[in-house]
Amino acid sequence: MRQRLSVEAYTKGVLSADTIVLSRAITLIESKLKNDKLLAKAVLENILPHTGKSIRVGITGVPGVGKSTFIEALGKHITSQEKKIAVLTIDPSSKKTGGSILADKTRMEDLSRDPLAFIRPSASGLSLGGVARSTRETMLLCEAAGYEVIIIETVGVGQSETLVKGMTDFFLLLMLAGAGDELQGIKKGIMEMADVVAINKADGANKISAELAVTEYQNALHLFPKSDSDFITKVVTCSGLENSGISSLWKLIIEYQDETIRNGYFEKNRQSQNLEWMHDYIRQTLEDQFYENVIIKKALASSERSVKEGNELPVAAAQRLLNIFMQNLLK
Amino acid sequence: MRQRLSVEAYTKGVLSADTIVLSRAITLIESKLKNDKLLAKAVLENILPHTGKSIRVGITGVPGVGKSTFIEALGKHITSQEKKIAVLTIDPSSKKTGGSILADKTRMEDLSRDPLAFIRPSASGLSLGGVARSTRETMLLCEAAGYEVIIIETVGVGQSETLVKGMTDFFLLLMLAGAGDELQGIKKGIMEMADVVAINKADGANKISAELAVTEYQNALHLFPKSDSDFITKVVTCSGLENSGISSLWKLIIEYQDETIRNGYFEKNRQSQNLEWMHDYIRQTLEDQFYENVIIKKALASSERSVKEGNELPVAAAQRLLNIFMQNLLK
Numbered sequence: 281m282r283q284r285l286s287v288e289a290y291t292k293g294v295l296s297a298d299t300i301v302l303s304r305a306i307t308l309i310e311s312k313l314k315n316d317k318l319l320a321k322a323v324l325e326n327i328l329p330h331t332g333k334s335i336r337v338g339i340t341g342v343p344g345v346g347k348s349t350f351i352e353a354l355g356k357h358i359t360s361q362e363k364k365i366a367v368l369t370i371d372p373s374s375k376k377t378g379g380s381i382l383a384d385k386t387r388m389e390d391l392s393r394d395p396l397a398f399i400r401p402s403a404s405g406l407s408l409g410g411v412a413r414s415t416r417e418t419m420l421l422c423e424a425a426g427y428e429v430i431i432i433e434t435v436g437v438g439q440s441e442t443l444v445k446g447m448t449d450f451f452l453l454l455m456l457a458g459a460g461d462e463l464q465g466i467k468k469g470i471m472e473m474a475d476v477v478a479i480n481k482a483d484g485a486n487k488i489s490a491e492l493a494v495t496e497y498q499n500a501l502h503l504f505p506k507s508d509s510d511f512i513t514k515v516v517t518c519s520g521l522e523n524s525g526i527s528s529l530w531k532l533i534i535e536y537q538d539e540t541i542r543n544g545y546f547e548k549n550r551q552s553q554n555l556e557w558m559h560d561y562i563r564q565t566l567e568d569q570f571y572e573n574v575i576i577k578k579a580l581a582s583s584e585r586s587v588k589e590g591n592e593l594p595v596a597a598a599q600r601l602l603n604i605f606m607q608n609l610l611k
Numbered sequence: 612m613r614q615r616l617s618v619e620a621y622t623k624g625v626l627s628a629d630t631i632v633l634s635r636a637i638t639l640i641e642s643k644l645k646n647d648k649l650l651a652k653a654v655l656e657n658i659l660p661h662t663g664k665s666i667r668v669g670i671t672g673v674p675g676v677g678k679s680t681f682i683e684a685l686g687k688h689i690t691s692q693e694k695k696i697a698v699l700t701i702d703p704s705s706k707k708t709g710g711s712i713l714a715d716k717t718r719m720e721d722l723s724r725d726p727l728a729f730i731r732p733s734a735s736g737l738s739l740g741g742v743a744r745s746t747r748e749t750m751l752l753c754e755a756a757g758y759e760v761i762i763i764e765t766v767g768v769g770q771s772e773t774l775v776k777g778m779t780d781f782f783l784l785l786m787l788a789g790a791g792d793e794l795q796g797i798k799k800g801i802m803e804m805a806d807v808v809a810i811n812k813a814d815g816a817n818k819i820s821a822e823l824a825v826t827e828y829q830n831a832l833h834l835f836p837k838s839d840s841d842f843i844t845k846v847v848t849c850s851g852l853e854n855s856g857i858s859s860l861w862k863l864i865i866e867y868q869d870e871t872i873r874n875g876y877f878e879k880n881r882q883s884q885n886l887e888w889m890h891d892y893i894r895q896t897l898e899d900q901f902y903e904n905v906i907i908k909k910a911l912a913s914s915e916r917s918v919k920e921g922n923e924l925p926v927a928a929a930q931r932l933l934n935i936f937m938q939n940l941l942k
Contacts, residue, residue: 557925
């Protein structure tokens with residue numbers, strides 16, 4: 281990482297929408313160094329009064345559903361209305377493989393050249409909790425830099441959807457027609473989080489099957505309970521490739537925002553997300569202190585083995601590890 | 612609580628299937644007193660080699676679905692085959708209201724008089740984590756006392772389903788025909804946990820709509836991914852009142868057990884549940900230490916307020932509370 285800026289320089293750069301400073305501020309937030317963390321905290325505190333004014337949209341779908349093409353089409357539609365859009369990604373694959381499903385350099389080429397758009401993949405090498413944290417903070421920085429729409433993109437294959445749902449105002453699930461096999465990759469419960477399900481690639485020969493899929497999903501969705509937002513989950517078709525259905529989908533998002541601002545859910549959801557965020561951070565830190573403790577790390581493997589094999593009660597093993605931890609902490 | 616028995620007396624009583632001692636051992640396990648906890652731990656360690664040999668069945672459904680009548684019918688069917696059955700309940704309502712949805716004295720009158728059956732509601736006044744823990748340990752005691760089927764019953768209105776799913780081999784969801792309104796009470800994602808969905812009250816005039824519901828749910832379920840157990844979720848009808856569909860449902864459960872023992876999932880699932888149990892206990896204890904700390908209790912309300920109102924970053928508030936906690940701990 282290049283030389284750090286001062287708190288004032290980061291703050292001023294972000295607030296004046298300097299994308300180079302914004303990028304560096306995000307890198308600062310992702311840093312694991314203690315000094316960077318202190319600096320990041322000060323910057324975040326400075327920009328806090330300028331955050332919260334965007335609509336935060338989560339988008340998910342399995343690899344192959346056409347997320348990039350779709351987001352590019354949606355992004356271009358939004359910037360054509362003179363609105364600034366930031367696209368952030370949460371990519372759980374980047375940690376395990378070193379590579380990444382989402383970090384493909386050729387993605388969203390067109391949108392990435394748009395001066396009203398800002399695209400940023402999540403840092404690699406972070407835990408899911410770490411990614412959640414840095415994405416939340418990146419979102420605040422982008423808002424302070426005046427981005428009016430924040431897209432948080434993720435792959436529909438893991439726990440990351442729950443995280444994204446917990447930090448966005450609106451959740452969009454992209455699906456393909458010909459349900460069944462495609463759904464294998466979608467984690468249980470994700471469909472139920474969606475405010476809108478969009479059947480993508482509804483183009484050419486796929487149009488008819490996409491319309492059938494709409495009916496099928498609508499039938500499935502009516503079995504689910506109404507969301508807390510009182511907004512009834514809609515199923516629509518679209519094509520990122522042919523740029524069809526994009527503007528009406530964006531209208532749906534705006535409609536959702538208007539409706540939930542009116543009925544108070546928008547603010548209520550944001551407030552409970554903030555509380556959740558605080559408690560998440562507390563829990564995560566307590567756990568990290570435990571599991572990252574050197575002595576615990578050493579003791580854990582044999583405890584896990586004896587519990588798995590039924591030689592020790594889970595509770596007894598847990599209590600033993602906790603005693604070791606407390607003794608070590610108080611030393 | 613009456614005078615405690617010795618570790619030996621508890622152990623011997625439980626292993627010889629003395630239901631009075633079994634009841635007292637469960638009360639011991641539910642106790643919050645430190646000495647009782649130590650005693651309970653010793654008893655559990657003694658009986659551990661005699662546990663694990665039952666089939667653990669979770670049953671859920673919203674109030675009004677006819678759970679008691681159904682479980683009574685299923686229980687009688689099981690005891691008619693000379694098998695011993697224990698019915699435990701996880702009732703999240705008992706904490707909040709002081710009363711309880713499930714603790715109705717008149718429930719399962721017939722089954723409760725059956726010498727092969729043992730019925731025990733969960734203790735009131737425990738947190739969800741506390742209920743989970745005592746239910747898991749009660750399950751072990753019942754297994755040590757020779758109960759071959761353990762039913763864990765809960766109401767389909769909260770987080771308790773995830774807990775029950777995490778401690779059972781088989782998960783049964785009871786539903787009613789005429790989907791839609793009834794589902795309002797079912798928490799998102801619960802349907803997807805089910806190994807079997809049974810449309811209850813398929814009697815009299817309801818029979819036709821119950822058959823229609825079977826088709827409807829089967830259509831919805833085929834959108835969900837296959838379970839890790841490789842067992843395809845079945846939808847059936849039954850009537851606790853008319854005692855119909857009960858024996859074929861029990862056959863399905865046995866079929867599930869046979870199939871998953873054969874393909875190795877049964878054991879694999881038990882092992883991962885044990886590990887999960889250990890880590891749950893660790894996390895729960897770490898959290899409890901934090902949130903039950905007197906200083907934290909005092910500081911939390913104002914932190915929550917400032918975070919909710921957007922005056923403080925969730926992360927900053929969390930870090931401040933964690934610092935207070937650590938200082939207090941190390942004092």
